[in-house]
Structure formats: structure tokens, C-alpha cells
Amino acid sequence: MSSTIYTPLVLCIYILAFVTGVPSNLLACYTFLVKVRQKPSPVGLFLLNLTISDLLLLFVLPFKMVEAVSGMTWPMPLFLCPIVTWVYFCSIYISILFLTAVSIERYLGVAYPMKYKVIRKTVYAVWICGFIWGFSALHGSVSFIVITVLPSNESQDGRCYQRFTAGQKKLLMPFRLEGSLLMFFIPFMITIFCYFNFVRLLLSMPKIRRKKKYRAICLAVATLFNFTLCFVPYNISHxxxxxxxxxxxxxVYALLLTTLNASIDPIIFYYSSTAVQKTFLKCLQGLKKKLCMQDNHEVHVELSKTSDTRTTYNNETSV
Known part of the structure; x- marks a missing residue:
């Protein structure tokens, strides 16, 4: 694919992810925040943090859009390059780990309902969230070091995190391999195991309602589809x-798929949380009500204008 096609493709993917991801993730973030305040639960905390991670990625996308418009060069201040790069890549692996945490929580709740209910505490979920954020931020700092600390003898041509010296590659390539194995392929295998057994156990329970089983299957399929489409090509490239x-x-093309994760995650939220479904329906109903009120107001204005016109005409005729 030539460079003339690559830049418009990048810009289109960024715009698509931003336009679809920001409103849906803000809606999900508000829903999970209210839910966690009212009744904290490990799944609620994991999904709330997953939403925040997606929003972080979406908030740095405008910088990436400016880069794409500039022909994949970095026209902004140089100090923003390592910050945007660090946030962008950290959010990818933070999302992966929280998706895995949700799958483990779902599986344990079905496989060991009584035993897990005893040891299940929200404070443990808070510690897990803190660990995921801290570990991912620390792990992602290597990309920050590559850009800001290690010297570069090659001309960057105003580009950000695209060309590397032999010394930089010596650190970067093993780091990428380790990151893909530790922070993707192992969580990916865990997620497959958890959701496969999660669905299998639910299907073997006759007392579980059919609608609930259908939701569970949709949840597993959506999560695994998200993992496969958005993250597998990118980590294979490492x-x-x-x-x-x-x-x-x-x-670079595989990296674009990871950006779409922020738009696909709300699909998982919709299938995994009835609270998101209710909030989404309330928003649709409110929007529909506003549109109906606006239409009624416009009709009323038109009728008023028509009435005024008829009154004026009658007055002129009588004169």
C-alpha cells in the first residue's frame, strides 16, 4: 500500500474511532461510575477502568490525527511526542488486561459460585486495578526511554517513534517481544479458557434462563472477536x-486495528451490563422526546404563521 493511500486510511480510522468511541465510552463511563458508587462490584470496577483506558486512547487521537494530516510527520512540540506515544501504547495493554480480568471474574462466579462469593471482595478488585495501571505504565515507559533518553544518530525527518538506531532497536525489539508474550498472548489464552468454560457451564445449567445464556454467549463471542481482530495482528508484528x-x-496497519478497540469495547459493555442497556435506552428515549418536541414546536410555528396570514388576508379583504 503506497504512502498516498496510507495517510488517508490512517486519518479515516482515527476519525471513525473518535466519533464512535467518545460518546459511547462516555455513556458507559457515566453508567459504571453511578453503578460503582451505588453498589461496588469487581466487574463494575474492571469495566469502569476499561472505559477510562479507552477514553485515554481516544483523547490522544486528535494528536495522531494532526500527525496523519501532516503526512505522518510531527508538527507539534517535540515534548508531546513521547507523552502521546506512552499514553497511546499503555492504553492498549491496559485494555487487554482489564478485558482478561473481566473474563476471570465471570468464570469464577459461575464455576465456583459459593466459594468465590465468600472470598470475593471489592477491595481486592481495587488492588488489581491499581496493579494493572501501575504495571502497564511502568512497562510502557520503555517507549518513553527510547524516544527521550537513548541517543538517535538517524535523521527523524520530523517523525515520532518511527525510525530507530541500532542501539534503540537493541532495546526496543526484545521489549516488544516480551510485551506481546507477557501482556497479550498469556492474557489471551486465559481469556479463551475462561469464556469457553463460562459458556460451557452456563449451557449445562437447566435452571438458567435462555435469555441469560444468550447474553453470556454474546459476551464471550464479542470479547474474543475483539481480542482477535484488534490485538492479534499487532502483537504478531512484534x-x-x-x-x-x-x-x-x-x-502500522495492525496498529490501526488496536485503535478500533475503543469503539468495539462498548459492544461488550452493552452485552455484559444491563445498566448500560438501560442508560442507552433512556438516552434514545430522551433524544426521541426532544426531537418530537422540536417537530411539534415547528408545526405550531407553521400553524401560527398560517393563521396570521389568513387573518391578514381577511382584514385586507374586509377593507
């Missing part, structure tokens, strides 16, 4: 890059 000792030319 393995290929380590073998070839360079960034694969198709890595």
Missing part, C-alpha cells in the same frame, strides 16, 4: 519484528 530485527512494514 514477533516478526524481533526475528527480522526491524519493524515490519505492515505493523
Amino acid at each position: 514477533i516478526v519484528g524481533f526475528i527480522q530485527d526491524k519493524s515490519s512494514h505492515w505493523r
